Amino acid sequence: MTDCGCEKARRDLEEYLRNEVCSTERGDIAEHLAHCEGCADEAHVARTLTEAVARACQEKAPEELRVMVAEKLRTAGLASA
Template sequence: MSDCGCEKARRDLEEYLRNEVCNTEHTEIREHLENCVSCTDEALVAKTLTEVVARACRETAPEELRDQVFARLRALQSAAH
């Protein structure tokens, strides 16, 4: 086992969580996370935050709110011309 260390694990954490590191680096970071509570906690926070942001991006505004926003934008555009 080759421990990549906290500095590398934290530096490459986002890429690791998105599976954007090579297989060797993925294995090294995974092994480090299995043995380092501090980095594991940081990975959990990063993963949770990423999931919450992704979920929020999929949500849509209620139809009534969207209608109000578009009506206000149209009113502002009309006033500007």
């Protein structure tokens, strides 16, 4: 494996974090992140943001809010009864 450099590491960071790169590229990016503080910091921020968004997507609005929104949509003619 070889250090792929900042440009490639940053370009492919999202795919790397989602495990969407081949094992060779994954190893190269991991090696780069291990030796480049700037890219490692960027990866940390991206990973933290991705995890926060994933957690937020699992949350449900309170029942009272969902009923209120559905009623407003029906009143506006934007939802079926």
